[in-house]
Amino acid sequence: MTNGNGNITVLSVRQTASTKIKTQPWILYYAGKALCLHCIINRIYDLTKIKMTPYLHNRYAGIILMMTMTIVFHGCGMEKPGHGDEQEQFTIDVMNKYTPVRNQGRSCNCWAYAMLSAIETEHLMRGDSVCLSVAYVMRSLLRDNYRNYYLTGGKTTFTTRGMGQTLINLIERHGAVPDYSYGYGENINYTVLCNRVRMLSEAAVRHRAGLKLYGKKVDDMIDRALGYPSEHVFMYGAEYTPGEFARSVCAPGEYEAITSFTHHKFYNRFVLETEDNWERNTFYNVPLDTMMSLIDNAVRKGHGVCWEGDISEPGFSFEKGIAKLDEDYGKNNIQEIRQKHFENYETTDDHCMAIVGIGRDRKGTRYYIMKNSWGTDNPYNGLMYVSENYVRMKTVAVYMPKEM
Secondary structure (H helix, E strand, O other), X not given: OEOOOOOEOEEOOOOOOOOOXXXXXXHXXXXXXXXXXXXXXXXXXXXXXXXXXHHHHHHXXXXXXXXXXXXXXXXXOOOOOOOOOOOOOOEEEEEOOOOOOOEOOOOOOHHHHHHHHHHHHHHHOOOOOOOEOHHHHHHHHHHHHHHHHHHOOOOOOOOOOOOHHHHHHHHHHHOOOEHHHOOOOOOOOHHHHHHHHHHHHHHHHHHOOOHHHHHHHHHHHHHHHHOOOOOOXXXXXXXXXXXXXXXXXXXXXXXXXXXXXXXXXXXXXXXXXXXXXXXXXXXXXXXXXXXXXXXXXXXXXXXXXXXXXXXXXXXXEOOOXXXXXXXXXXXXXXXXHHHHHHHOOOOOOOEEEEEEEEEEOOOOOEEEEEEOOEOOOOOOOOEEEEEHHHHHHHEEEEEEEOOX
């Protein structure tokens, strides 16, 4: 959409119309690839309750995408982003092992990619080799959505959005499998699939058909889209159930969810008030400096860390592979400033990535190296260099092993 000055603005990937809207030129290009206008359309669906068939949903998505690209490339004269600027040079202090960068495509499940990546890094640094299936997690979520939606008469959240803790909860309930054993690859639009499952669920509620009848239809729909699951997992000559395999890669209670806000007491747990915390998970609240020290210690000791925060700042550029703030807040009163930004919606829960390293630019500024899930088409093959100041200001939550 355009504002009164002719500037192009879009909704942040995981924001609603009630929150902030900022000018984001890089979103306009990657909307067709990684950030997905389908996420925005799905939010419009949620807000307006417009009943779209899957065919019309895709048709409207295509129309909006074409209109957006017409405005961007012709109205603004903006060319396809490239890597024309000089690439920033970094010195690597720490670089932990990580699995190949993946691409979430047009889906809103960065939380699943990021938390699984943190778990994978944890095992790679121990000498294990594991790459976990996102599709199996999403299958579990969609089936849970159907069951909860039906049993509450359509009064629960039906979504593919979530947080890092959502992933942990799902694999504790339903298990996990290796990536090679389940799923048809990355070219799956989970937003569209979610809408189709929701339509079946709405029909089940209308007909009061019971869980079993429409549950079979839901399973058939998911199986055709994602693949047919196996009851057993085979790895290194051993046989597991999905539940046993999940416990072998992520023990119950292994990870701690940490945040830092002043509207709750420090060193206590509280339900973090974000839209995507629809499970009402609790987070351990610590002072900002403590949270930053925990992140540093975890990364330097080779642990997997999942980061969750705001990416709507102009200084966040996937094209450049860098995220930094225009304003240097320093360390004075930053706890108070980040609280203010959270309360006035300048800091929102937009995106998740896995922290895999620490580096410095030529000026000595520290950056956290994060593994993104938007493919490898940037100067750092899909990694993002996020400045320490950005992490201090824009972190909503982090997840790391409790031993930290």
